[in-house]
Amino acid sequence: xKAFCPVCGGEVELPEDVMPGELLECQSCxxxxxxxxxxxxxxxxxxxxxxxxxxx
Amino acid sequence: xKAFCPVCGGEVELPEDVMPGELLECQSCxxxxxxxxxxxxxxxxxxxxxxxxxxx
Amino acid sequence: MLLVxxxxxxxxxxxxxxxxxxxxxxxxxxxxxGDQVTSYSLKMGVTPRIVISPSGVKSRYTDARELxxxxxxxxxxxxxxxxxxxxxxxVKAAGISGLDGPTLIAERKRKxxxxxxxxxxxxxxxxxxxxxxxDTSLIRALLSGGFSVVLAPVARxxxxxxxxxxxxxxxxxxxxxxxxxxxxxxxxxxxVEVDGSPMRGMSWLEAAELAKAVGPGMNRKLxxxxxxxxxxxxxxxxSGLKESPVTRALGxxxxxxxx
Amino acid sequence: MLLVxxxxxxxxxxxxxxxxxxxxxxxxxxxxxGDQVTSYSLKMGVTPRIVISPSGVKSRYTDARELxxxxxxxxxxxxxxxxxxxxxxxVKAAGISGLDGPTLIAERKRKxxxxxxxxxxxxxxxxxxxxxxxDTSLIRALLSGGFSVVLAPVARxxxxxxxxxxxxxxxxxxxxxxxxxxxxxxxxxxxVEVDGSPMRGMSWLEAAELAKAVGPGMNRKLxxxxxxxxxxxxxxxxSGLKESPVTRALGxxxxxxxx
Ligand SMILES: [Zn+2]
Ligand SMILES: [Zn+2]
Numbered sequence: 176x177k178a179f180c181p182v183c184g185g186e187v188e189l190p191e192d193v194m195p196g197e198l199l200e201c202q203s204c205x206x207x208x209x210x211x212x213x214x215x216x217x218x219x220x221x222x223x224x225x226x227x228x229x230x231x
Numbered sequence: 232x233k234a235f236c237p238v239c240g241g242e243v244e245l246p247e248d249v250m251p252g253e254l255l256e257c258q259s260c261x262x263x264x265x266x267x268x269x270x271x272x273x274x275x276x277x278x279x280x281x282x283x284x285x286x287x
Numbered sequence: 288m289l290l291v292x293x294x295x296x297x298x299x300x301x302x303x304x305x306x307x308x309x310x311x312x313x314x315x316x317x318x319x320x321g322d323q324v325t326s327y328s329l330k331m332g333v334t335p336r337i338v339i340s341p342s343g344v345k346s347r348y349t350d351a352r353e354l355x356x357x358x359x360x361x362x363x364x365x366x367x368x369x370x371x372x373x374x375x376x377x378v379k380a381a382g383i384s385g386l387d388g389p390t391l392i393a394e395r396k397r398k399x400x401x402x403x404x405x406x407x408x409x410x411x412x413x414x415x416x417x418x419x420x421x422d423t424s425l426i427r428a429l430l431s432g433g434f435s436v437v438l439a440p441v442a443r444x445x446x447x448x449x450x451x452x453x454x455x456x457x458x459x460x461x462x463x464x465x466x467x468x469x470x471x472x473x474x475x476x477x478x479v480e481v482d483g484s485p486m487r488g489m490s491w492l493e494a495a496e497l498a499k500a501v502g503p504g505m506n507r508k509l510x511x512x513x514x515x516x517x518x519x520x521x522x523x524x525x526s527g528l529k530e531s532p533v534t535r536a537l538g539x540x541x542x543x544x545x546x
Numbered sequence: 547m548l549l550v551x552x553x554x555x556x557x558x559x560x561x562x563x564x565x566x567x568x569x570x571x572x573x574x575x576x577x578x579x580g581d582q583v584t585s586y587s588l589k590m591g592v593t594p595r596i597v598i599s600p601s602g603v604k605s606r607y608t609d610a611r612e613l614x615x616x617x618x619x620x621x622x623x624x625x626x627x628x629x630x631x632x633x634x635x636x637v638k639a640a641g642i643s644g645l646d647g648p649t650l651i652a653e654r655k656r657k658x659x660x661x662x663x664x665x666x667x668x669x670x671x672x673x674x675x676x677x678x679x680x681d682t683s684l685i686r687a688l689l690s691g692g693f694s695v696v697l698a699p700v701a702r703x704x705x706x707x708x709x710x711x712x713x714x715x716x717x718x719x720x721x722x723x724x725x726x727x728x729x730x731x732x733x734x735x736x737x738v739e740v741d742g743s744p745m746r747g748m749s750w751l752e753a754a755e756l757a758k759a760v761g762p763g764m765n766r767k768l769x770x771x772x773x774x775x776x777x778x779x780x781x782x783x784x785s786g787l788k789e790s791p792v793t794r795a796l797g798x799x800x801x802x803x804x805x
Binding site: 327330363366367370379381384386424425427432434441449 | 586590614617619620621626629633638639640643645647648683684687688690691692700708
């Protein structure tokens with residue numbers, strides 16, 4: 176399964192069991208990309224900067 | 232099933248399905264008696280003065 | 288200072304009660320919540336046992352496991368939900384239980400008489416107590432700091448154990464100790480009715496008389512209201528399910544018991 | 547004034563901690579209790595979900611149902627148990643949560659990154675927050691009234707929601723705001739060890755360096771201790787499982803991070 180990098184337009188290989196929200200790196204431009212589902216297809220968008228979890 | 236009144240010594244008839252803690256009245260002397268179990272037999276003792284329950 | 292008791296059923300309207308109460312801060316709010324305790328007990332596999340006293344009053348029998356749920360729901364879930372609603376309305380609110388301080392000291396019954404199969408039976412008393420002393424210093428420290436107080440009906444037993452206490456009794460005992468301007472008791476009914484007609488007002492003597500004539504639940508409320516009024520605190524018994532329930536109660540709705 | 551944090555595992559020794567703490571009242575005690583939340587969640591049919599952050603820190607994922615149990619256990623059961631133990635020792639104690647006041651304001655994460663199947667994934671943030679502001683007025687009102695404060699790690703979110711916050715973080719933020727004489731952090735280990743040998747003392751700069759070298763859990767503790775010490779508060783990290791654990795920690799046992 177493949178999708179396109181929204182930054183450089185390059186092809187990105189998706190894992191077979193890809194999960195919505197999964198973070199991938201574009202091999203062409205190095206951007207961190209987030210997988211999302213749209214019309215039952217997996218697409219990619221640039222990931223926001225997100226820290227770690229916290230709590231008791 | 233019968234037991235003896237600790238106040239007047241009279242015989243008191245116990246219900247067939249008598250419950251430990253059950254309160255009975257002695258027909259002879261009118262005392263309020265509490266059923267208790269001792270050596271797998273039901274016996275009677277004079278009941279203490281006890282109020283009602285309370286709580287939310 | 289205003290003292291308000293909101294029973295578990297009045298709390299179905301908690302957002303509106305909080306909105307209305309905001310105008311009267313700092314206040315002291317005692318809450319109930321028996322129905323919620325029952326529903327969580329069931330969730331946790333604890334089957335509530337309801338006992339009936341010889342005079343016909345039903346009450347929850349609180350064993351050790353039920354007490355655990357009681358404290359979690361009353362002092363944890365409900366108390367913090369009410370505090371959150373008040374904070375939403377800009378009220379500086381602090382939630383405590385009667386155990387904190389300690390504020391409410393209660394005596395646990397060693398034995399109680401219940402009715403089973405129509406027969407009277409003596410059973411060990413549960414973790415339920417009758418309030419025997421009130422220490423207002425924690426509440427006063429909070430009020431002086433500008434905080435409204437939300438109090439869960441849990442008390443410290445004379446042997447150090449935590450105890451379930453009746454919310455109405457807690458409110459009445461706090462009324463005697465705090466001497467608020469008024470005690471407003473919000474429940475799910477419009478006040479006291481006699482033969483279908485609502486009573487607007489009565490003296491504490493009349494309330495004590497009337498307590499003998501009305502059903503269980505309301506009779507306890509009236510008896511406590513009578514004692515609070517005898518001690519100089521006006522009591523209003525009103526519905527908590529309306530719009531602006533506190534303002535309505537203070538403005539003349541419901542039943543008032545006068546000193 | 548002394549500020550103490552007792553984690554859930556140190557609380558296995560709660561009677562002894564209470565006995566020892568009585569000599570230092572009024573104090574502020576922040577408690578944990580994650581293991582107890584897990585056990586109650588299971589009882590109520592809520593399966594705890596543990597997430598692993600990209601840096602390897604495991605934490606509880608708090609959904610709405612889990613938050614409910616969290617508040618009931620932390621602000622209800624545990625908080626009142628600790629207060630009861632302190633009352634047993636003659637301490638005037640009042641139990642609150644960080645939500646009350648409000649005292650602790652936290653920001654809820656909209657999204658978090660977790661590791662699943664060894665891959666990084668963005669998921670909606672649970673009801674977990676990072677403390678962004680502290681208002682000490684409620685705690686100060688209680689201390690002025692002579693009451694020791696027992697605080698459950700629950701905060702008010704910036705959107706008004708209740709949030710689970712880390713107990714260590716709560717203690718560290720309270721240290722910055724209250725400037726206590728000392729902050730004592732009681733856990734189930736004897737302090738910080740490096741290559742098997744215990745560290746007696748270090749500067750806040752050394753602590754910040756060392757935080758990079760020790761395992762998760764202790765690294766967070768060291769980082770927060772370093773920041774508290776940088777702000778002038780001496781921090782002692784020690785075992786809560788010994789006899790007189792607070793007195794021992796103040797007397798030289800454990801690891802101290804100095805200003
Ligand atoms: Zn790219
Ligand atoms: Zn007899």
